[in-house]
Amino acid sequence: MGTHFNCKLDDGTWRALFGRWHAGEDARALRREAGVSADTWSSNAKRLEMRLRDLPPDHPGRRRAPPHAERADDWKHPRSRLTEGEWRALFVLRAQGVPDTVLCARYGIAPATICCQAKVRGLERPRGLAGAGRTDGPHPGSPEGLTVPAPERAGEGLAGVEIVMGDPARTLASFDGAIAEAGRRADFARVTEACRAKLSVKRALFSGDYRPEGYVSPHAPGGGDDRPAGYVSPQTPEGGDHRAGSDDQTSDDGAGVAAEPPAPLVLRAAQRAPEGEWATWLFLGGRGAGKTLAGASWLADRAEALGTGGRLALVGPTLHDVREVMVEGPSGVLGLPRWDEARFGGRRPVYEAGRRRLVFPNGAVAQAFSAEDPDSLRGPQFAAAWADEFCAWREGEATLALLRMGLRLAGGPGEAPRLCVTTTPRPTAALRRLRAEPGLVQTHAATHDNADHLAPGFVAGLERLYGGTRRAAQEIEGRVVEAEGGLFTAEMLSLARGRAFLAGGYRPSGCLSPRTPGRVVIGVDPTATAGGDACGIVVVARVGEAAVVLADRTVAGVSPRRWARRVAAAADEFGAVRVVAEVNQGGDMVRAVLRASGCAVPVREVRATRGKRLRAEPVAALYEQGRVAHAAGLGPLEEELMALGQAGAGSLDRADALVWAVTDLLIDGARGAGRPGVRALDLGGRPGWGLAGRGAGW
Numbered sequence: 077m078g079t080h081f082n083c084k085l086d087d088g089t090w091r092a093l094f095g096r097w098h099a100g101e102d103a104r105a106l107r108r109e110a111g112v113s114a115d116t117w118s119s120n121a122k123r124l125e126m127r128l129r130d131l132p133p134d135h136p137g138r139r140r141a142p143p144h145a146e147r148a149d150d151w152k153h154p155r156s157r158l159t160e161g162e163w164r165a166l167f168v169l170r171a172q173g174v175p176d177t178v179l180c181a182r183y184g185i186a187p188a189t190i191c192c193q194a195k196v197r198g199l200e201r202p203r204g205l206a207g208a209g210r211t212d213g214p215h216p217g218s219p220e221g222l223t224v225p226a227p228e229r230a231g232e233g234l235a236g237v238e239i240v241m242g243d244p245a246r247t248l249a250s251f252d253g254a255i256a257e258a259g260r261r262a263d264f265a266r267v268t269e270a271c272r273a274k275l276s277v278k279r280a281l282f283s284g285d286y287r288p289e290g291y292v293s294p295h296a297p298g299g300g301d302d303r304p305a306g307y308v309s310p311q312t313p314e315g316g317d318h319r320a321g322s323d324d325q326t327s328d329d330g331a332g333v334a335a336e337p338p339a340p341l342v343l344r345a346a347q348r349a350p351e352g353e354w355a356t357w358l359f360l361g362g363r364g365a366g367k368t369l370a371g372a373s374w375l376a377d378r379a380e381a382l383g384t385g386g387r388l389a390l391v392g393p394t395l396h397d398v399r400e401v402m403v404e405g406p407s408g409v410l411g412l413p414r415w416d417e418a419r420f421g422g423r424r425p426v427y428e429a430g431r432r433r434l435v436f437p438n439g440a441v442a443q444a445f446s447a448e449d450p451d452s453l454r455g456p457q458f459a460a461a462w463a464d465e466f467c468a469w470r471e472g473e474a475t476l477a478l479l480r481m482g483l484r485l486a487g488g489p490g491e492a493p494r495l496c497v498t499t500t501p502r503p504t505a506a507l508r509r510l511r512a513e514p515g516l517v518q519t520h521a522a523t524h525d526n527a528d529h530l531a532p533g534f535v536a537g538l539e540r541l542y543g544g545t546r547r548a549a550q551e552i553e554g555r556v557v558e559a560e561g562g563l564f565t566a567e568m569l570s571l572a573r574g575r576a577f578l579a580g581g582y583r584p585s586g587c588l589s590p591r592t593p594g595r596v597v598i599g600v601d602p603t604a605t606a607g608g609d610a611c612g613i614v615v616v617a618r619v620g621e622a623a624v625v626l627a628d629r630t631v632a633g634v635s636p637r638r639w640a641r642r643v644a645a646a647a648d649e650f651g652a653v654r655v656v657a658e659v660n661q662g663g664d665m666v667r668a669v670l671r672a673s674g675c676a677v678p679v680r681e682v683r684a685t686r687g688k689r690l691r692a693e694p695v696a697a698l699y700e701q702g703r704v705a706h707a708a709g710l711g712p713l714e715e716e717l718m719a720l721g722q723a724g725a726g727s728l729d730r731a732d733a734l735v736w737a738v739t740d741l742l743i744d745g746a747r748g749a750g751r752p753g754v755r756a757l758d759l760g761g762r763p764g765w766g767l768a769g770r771g772a773g774w
Contacts, residue, residue: 147160355516387440389458624704
């Protein structure tokens with residue numbers, strides 16, 4: 077049987093596992109048996125077309141629910157608290173103007189569940205009642221605010237409300253009764269008042285932040301969890317907290333999520349650990365892009381895989397950052413919704429502050445370390461480590477070196493230890509050297525990728541304030557920007573992207589149609605061996621007196637024949653008239669390998685006699701004059717341009733290729749324009765003919 081290049085199981089084994097899944101066995105048990113992650117399971121099911129959605133409609137494994145209109149009144153989804161008849165009655169009341177808060181109290185479901193059900197059924201409120209069911213503000217006619225002098229007196233003035241300090245369930249039930257009674261009387265102002273009072277009590281008395289004088293939690297001894305009975309985790313759907321990076325966790329039926337365990341957290345592609353063999357995963361992202369959630373989810377996955385005796389490390393800029401962000405933060409390890417699943421039986425990881433360690437329910441232990449104290453990493457050993465905000469570490473390289481020396485425990489049978497690094501980038505030498513390490517894989521996310529899980533208007537507000545600046549490129553887009561005094565600045569490249577004519581918005585003087593972008597040249601900074609630097613391949617077109625960077629086809633880790641084929645393919649794709657190739661490395665080999673690979677366009681050989689910065693200065697001047705535009709999707713190339721001139725910046729092959737191409741089009745071409753020259757004439761053929769032989773016009 078065939079085996080996928082990055083999977084340890086062959087296709088026959090996968091098909092057998094999926095067959096058992098389709099027959100009704102639990103997918104989580106099968107994944108544990110096979111020793112694979114949920115992401116690996118899903119990707120291979122998709123690759124082999126053995127997902128449930130790929131099965132024939134009559135296959136018993138699909139178990140699809142009938143359309144809503146065809147369901148009987150007693151039909152009930154397995155994860156729903158209500159029958160179809162109860163749902164229909166609920167939406168009849170909702171259409172009559174009954175608020176969602178009243179419906180939640182009457183039917184025992186969450187507001188998000190009602191909204192999701194209304195969406196999948198295509199139901200909307202009648203006009204004029206759009207605000208009747210809102211839960212994010214008071215109903216018209218309700219009090220402007222509710223002053224609660226103390227949580228114990230929050231229910232004063234509400235009939236039927238009884239606050240019992242030692243019995244949270246009884247207290248919340250009394251509030252629910254008062255809400256339902258006010259709803260039956262259609263006193264929606266009282267409903268809003270009761271809901272706000274209930275929320276105040278719930279936050280103050282049952283979140284662990286408030287302790288009346290003399291109050292002792294009956295659940296404090298043992299396990300280290302002092303939440304009272306009936307406490308609802310803020311990560312459950314009832315709490316209404318959808319973590320950054322997650323999609324809608326409601327089922328397709330949308331019901332019963334308040335009573336059932338939450339669905340698994342769904343991460344974006346950039347937040348998931350890459351497949352295959354790697355030693356270090358570097359996740360670069362802007363502020364609020366979901367880096368912490370990605371690192372916390374990965375560390376929790378490793379802790380589950382390692383089991384009892386597993387040793388892990390948590391390293392942050394300070395110990396305070398480790399605890400407040402990586403462990404107890406909103407997107408930290410303790411904030412993951414997985415701990416509310418039934419398989420953990422209510423057990424959660426416990427952070428032991430005195431011993432500076434996080435103990436997982438299965439016995440795995442993650443020790444906390446501060447980058448301010450690199451020597452604390454001498455001695456301990458780990459199978460996995462998560463390093464957060466690496467670019468903010470005071471002793472970055474020293475701490476990372478000692479951490480790597482401690483990563484000497486196997487992560488599993490035949491599995492090497494792994495390191496996850498999450499950070500907002502800065503143009504530091506430590507980050508440049510980290511990105512150049514062998515065995516490193518990188519993912520990237522910008523702040524706007526996670527905008528759905530941030531405050532409304534947050535991203536738009538930052539763009540208005542800092543859009544197009546160096547700060548925006550670094551802190552919002554999550555890109556490595558230039559050091560102070562760099563030739564190419566983030567502002568300069570942002571303007572170049574704004575001038576890109578491919579979208580139809582830019583027409584420099586003499587611009588042709590986007591379908592005929594003028595004279596196209598491919599700049600090549602070749603590598604002579606497969607294991608050397610990357611081969612920079614950048615496509616640039618001249619449009620009037622300006623140049624447009626069309627594409628970056630740079631490739632790394634391939635033989636000269638393969639990168640030459642890539643150049644030939646780019647020449648065919650864009651209709652290039654010339655290839656400009658640096659021949660300092662390879663010499664005549666460069667022209668020969670291009671010819672052998674089918675590159676039919678002329679090759680101009682150039683030699684670098686000056687440093688990179690000196691060669692790039694005239695090109696940077698063209699950017700300042702607004703004569704160079706960028707197409708979309710050139711992030712890695714722009715990062716290399718901003719690194720030009722920085723110490724330890726590496727080979728910068730993409731930037732070199734761009735400099736050669738733009739120089740050929742706008743600088744060397746301009747120098748040749750207007751100079752006297754000699755042109756050979758074909759006089760048609762007979763020996764001895766002179767100019768007079770061409771006729772009287774000569």
